[in-house]
Amino acid sequence: MVRHVDIKLSYACNNCCIHCVVADQRDGAMLHRGRDWRSSAEVAAELQDAAARGFTLVTFTGGEPTIRKDLPALVDAARSLGLAVGLQTNGRLLSLPAVRERLVGKGLRFVVAVHGPNADVHDAVTRVPGSFDQVMAGLDALFAVGEKVTIKTVMSRLNVPHLPALADRLSAAGARRFNLTFPHALGNARREFEAVVPRYTDAMPFVHAALDLLESRGCDAVTEAIPPCLLGPRAAQASEATYRAGYRSEVRQLDQDARYWSRDRTVEGKAFPEQCTGCTLRPDCEGVWREYVDAYGGAELQPRSP
Numbered sequence: 358m359v360r361h362v363d364i365k366l367s368y369a370c371n372n373c374c375i376h377c378v379v380a381d382q383r384d385g386a387m388l389h390r391g392r393d394w395r396s397s398a399e400v401a402a403e404l405q406d407a408a409a410r411g412f413t414l415v416t417f418t419g420g421e422p423t424i425r426k427d428l429p430a431l432v433d434a435a436r437s438l439g440l441a442v443g444l445q446t447n448g449r450l451l452s453l454p455a456v457r458e459r460l461v462g463k464g465l466r467f468v469v470a471v472h473g474p475n476a477d478v479h480d481a482v483t484r485v486p487g488s489f490d491q492v493m494a495g496l497d498a499l500f501a502v503g504e505k506v507t508i509k510t511v512m513s514r515l516n517v518p519h520l521p522a523l524a525d526r527l528s529a530a531g532a533r534r535f536n537l538t539f540p541h542a543l544g545n546a547r548r549e550f551e552a553v554v555p556r557y558t559d560a561m562p563f564v565h566a567a568l569d570l571l572e573s574r575g576c577d578a579v580t581e582a583i584p585p586c587l588l589g590p591r592a593a594q595a596s597e598a599t600y601r602a603g604y605r606s607e608v609r610q611l612d613q614d615a616r617y618w619s620r621d622r623t624v625e626g627k628a629f630p631e632q633c634t635g636c637t638l639r640p641d642c643e644g645v646w647r648e649y650v651d652a653y654g655g656a657e658l659q660p661r662s663p
Contacts, residue, residue, distance in 0.1 A: 370447070587658070
């Protein structure tokens with residue numbers, strides 16, 4: 358069992374993505390701790406605590422971690438404690454050699470957010486002109502030196518029709534691991550729900566087309582927050598099945614106390630519409646984000662009978 362901790366370094370970010378779930382948490386952090394960031398010493402203490410409690414994997418998230426000048430030192434601190442390290446980033450600053458070269462060669466797993474196959478789509482999601490060209494330059498440099506990279510794409514009404522093209526563009530560029538994530542309607546996605554969150558029935562044809570293409574290219578791909586009934590023969594690609602069997606995760610946010618995310622994600626974050634009663638897939642399913650059920654109900658789901 359992998360014990361995983363997600364440490365949020367700051368809520369500051371150089372993007373303003375339409376789907377950002379932490380966009381409304383900065384005010385909460387200010388109330389909770391008087392600022393929306395952790396100092397280097399505080400992060401070091403969190404790492405020491407995690408290692409002492411038996412965690413084996415840490416992911417640095419935010420906000421955007423690469424805007425911190427101390428990030429390489431934090432990675433080194435984690436590795437010195439025996440922790441494997443992941444970095445969730447929008448990838449823009451990885452286009453700068455001065456930033457990127459201080460991070461490569463450290464055994465990181467880079468999880469890089471790409472939300473479209475081109476600048477028109479990606480930049481509309483991030484709301485930062487030029488962000489696509491920057492992330493692609495960073496990715497090209499990471500691929501060139503053999504770094505471990507997962508492409509993470511958060512779906513929205515803006516990019517869902519472009520998922521197959523994104524899979525095509527990124528796999529051709531050298532990506533071999535993908536995560537296609539259905540949006541959680543918090544933060545910006547809550548405020549702009551109708552413009553951001555697609556219906557499952559609208560999204561799934563493009564999800565399946567993207568997964569088919571990635572399989573044909575020999576890539577590994579998982580989904581997130583898509584119930585297995587909608588994945589059909591690809592139900593095993595729902596990342597929740599892997600996480601539930603092999604991971605126990607804790608999230609250390611800045612606006613609240615640490616959360617046992619493996620439990621809270623399912624118990625508090627998701628729900629089963631009445632259509633799911635008696636479905637044979639229930640043991641392998643976490644349900645649907647509550648905000649989605651509140652808005653759309655569960656008629657789109659495809660429960661399985663015994």
